[in-house]
Every structure is written in C-alpha cells, then in structure tokens.
Amino acid sequence: MNIQKPKLIIVGSPGDDGGVISLLSRQIYDIDQADTAQSLNACLSEKTYDLVILDIDILDADNVSLIRTLSSKKEEFYLLVRSETDDQVDTVLALELGADDCVTLSCSPREIKARVRALLRRREYDTRSQPKTLEERTNVLASSFSFEGWILHDNKCQLLTPAGDIIVLTKAESSILLNLFADPGLIKGRSDLLGTDANFKDYDVRSIDVFISRLRKKIYNYGGHSLIKTVRGRGYQLNTAMRKN
Numbered sequence: 001m002n003i004q005k006p007k008l009i010i011v012g013s014p015g016d017d018g019g020v021i022s023l024l025s026r027q028i029y030d031i032d033q034a035d036t037a038q039s040l041n042a043c044l045s046e047k048t049y050d051l052v053i054l055d056i057d058i059l060d061a062d063n064v065s066l067i068r069t070l071s072s073k074k075e076e077f078y079l080l081v082r083s084e085t086d087d088q089v090d091t092v093l094a095l096e097l098g099a100d101d102c103v104t105l106s107c108s109p110r111e112i113k114a115r116v117r118a119l120l121r122r123r124e125y126d127t128r129s130q131p132k133t134l135e136e137r138t139n140v141l142a143s144s145f146s147f148e149g150w151i152l153h154d155n156k157c158q159l160l161t162p163a164g165d166i167i168v169l170t171k172a173e174s175s176i177l178l179n180l181f182a183d184p185g186l187i188k189g190r191s192d193l194l195g196t197d198a199n200f201k202d203y204d205v206r207s208i209d210v211f212i213s214r215l216r217k218k219i220y221n222y223g224g225h226s227l228i229k230t231v232r233g234r235g236y237q238l239n240t241a242m243r244k245n
Contacts, residue, residue, distance in 0.1 A: 005030040012055030023109045037061035071098025122164025145181035161222040189235035
C-alpha cells in the first residue's frame with residue numbers, strides 16, 4: 001500500500017551542502033526545491049504542498065511582500081520561515097506577517113525537524129477537522145477562539161497548542177477557557193467565570209480555582225505555564241504579556 005508523503009517545498013536553499021534540505025529525509029517527505037520566487041510560484045501553480053520552508057535570501061523578491069503573500073494562503077499550506085540572521089526582530093516580523101513559525105539560521109537540525117513535524121501534525125489536524133458545509137463552517141467559526149497560537153475549539157472541548165498538539169478538555173475546562181478567550185486580557189472574577197453555565201450548576205465560586213489548577217497542569221508541558229494569569233484578589237485573565245515576547 002502506498003502511503004502519501006507530506007509535500008514540502010524548500011525555497012532559497014539551492015544546494016544540499018549545509019542547507020535545510022539535508023536535514024529532512026526524502027524517505028519521509030516528498031521534497032521539491034526552488035531557488036527564486038519565480039520558480040516557487042511556478043511550482044505552486046502546478047502542485048499542492050503541505051508546507052513551504054522559506055529561507056530569507058531570495059534575490060528576486062521583497063522578503064516582506066513574499067512572506068505576506070505566502071501567509072495569505074493558509075488554506076493551501078503552512079509557512080516556516082528561516083531568518084538569514086539571528087536578530088530576534090526578524091523572527092518577530094515574520095510571525096507578525098503571518099508565518100506559522102520562524103527559526104534562525106543558528107537553530108539546531110534537531111529543532112528544525114521537530115518544528116516541521118509539529119507544523120505538519122497541525123496541518124493534518126486542521127485538514128481533517130475542516131468543516132465541509134456552510135453550516136458546519138459557521139458553527140466552527142462561532143465556537144473557535146485563538147490567542148497567541150492557542151486555538152480553542154469549544155464545540156469539541158479541545159485546545160490546540162501552537163505546536164499543533166491537541167489537549168482534550170472537560171466541558172467545564174472548555175467553558176472557562178471560552179470565557180477567557182472571548183475577552184483576552186480582561187480580568188474575570190470567579191463569579192464571572194462561573195456565570196450561569198450549566199457545567200457549574202453544582203459548584204460554588206471557589207471551585208473555579210480547582211478547575212484553573214487542573215487546566216494549568218494540562219497545558220504546562222506544552223509551554224502554557226504562563227497562559228492563564230492570576231490577578232490577586234480579582235480573578236483570572238489571559239496573559240497578554242506573552243504578546244511582548
């Protein structure tokens with residue numbers, strides 16, 4: 001039985017010597033290469049890809065415009081950018097322009113391979129969970145919220161991490177996150193989080209602390225240790241300081 005390999009195109013690494021192409025196995029991935037933006041566009045018009053890996057050294061294109069254009073095609077593929085310098089500003093700019101991930105040239109081969117796998121897992125999940133009908137798309141959009149790469153699917157009681165991992169939630173945990181994700185940065189008191197939700201009908205306001213503690217334990221190993229912030233004497237909020245990192 002033939003197993004379809006994930007399709008990657010690597011842009012800006014013309015040679016295999018020291019390039020990212022040498023880090024990835026052709027036995028696992030279906031890999032194409034493009035040296036210029038023109039050749040990249042030709043490939044994109046002929047084939048479909050799961051991931052574009054872009055080195056910021058393309059001579060025939062403006063880097064900012066190219067990243068923005070590629071990032072606008074989220075439904076077609078994901079974008080991993082490799083910064084030509086180790087300047088953190090370049091990394092932040094690429095992410096703000098819409099890249100799904102960005103690494104510097106000093107990034108280790110092991111980390112690059114891990115990031116590629118994480119993006120492809122996330123791509124596979126998004127593809128499988130893509131709603132087919134207009135009604136399904138409307139329902140998913142109405143019950144999905146995102147914050148700094150974290151995506152909450154309230155109707156499925158799932159939290160998707162920035163790396164593409166899926167965290168299964170209880171209805172109560174999902175309800176709390178939905179309340180927080182709906183107003184990022186806004187401090188929510190325990191009674192606000194409890195509200196009139198049927199999931200909390202048998203609990204008092206102090207139970208919210210227990211649910212928050214359980215949530216933090218679930219997301220801790222996925223880099224979410226600072227996602228939910230405690231505001232002493234007032235309640236909880238999503239940690240908007242993460243946006244400054």
